[in-house]
Amino acid sequence: MGIRMKRKQTLKQKAWLFLAGLVSLLPGGCGLPSSELHGLVKTSVQPYVSKAGFIVNKKLKRQDLVSARYGNFSAYAWQSQEPRELDVGLRYNHEFNERLSGWAGPVVWTYPGKDNPLGTRDVALEGGLNWQAP
Amino acid sequence: MLHGTVSRPFPLGKIGGLDATLTPTLQGAALRNYFGVSGVTQITPGISLKLEKPTKNGTFFLEAFGKHQFGNEKKGMEDHTYWGVGGGWAF
16 A cells, blocks of 8 residues: 655646646647647746846846647746746637737736735736738 | 737848847737726837757757837836846747
8 A cells, every 4th residue: 555645736836737738638639630739848047137227136037938839729838037927828829821920818827926916816818919020 | 918029030041050040029018907007018129039950859949138128107017128048949
């Protein structure tokens, strides 16, 4: 008889697990062609810079993005340090033509810091248009 | 929240065997929320230099970027300048 370990997962861990599960289940589990699956893993670091253009915090903050797209639908998780924020969202994407594309979908913004005046969690609908010049 | 982005990539050829692209961008956002904040909140011009290495398993990339957010102070958004470096994998 094994020992069952109880370990409470944070919201961040749950979000990453959800996204990983979604990515792993999408093509194979549904019998759909995996060639339709596209993903993006991205991380960046940047110092916080004040409005006057001077660095006020030399500690680099990191931002990470993981997204998976299947057909017109995509899911993503994005997190940043200082201020702490974790966004998890779903999107419907549409390409109007070679230059213009758009997207819309729900997102959950989470602010782990207790001192954030915006609260700890918000749900929103977001949409966007991207136009790329020739 | 509605986002808008206009960009124009300028291919720079090869740098160190990697495909280089310089891309100026102009981003904007409009918000309408529970707190009664609505309208355009910020306009953010930026520029990025991207170095890409296409492979059969996707494209690996490195990126350096700079942005300046012109915030709408009436909406509680401040001006900010950001720059940074990053990297990733797209497949």
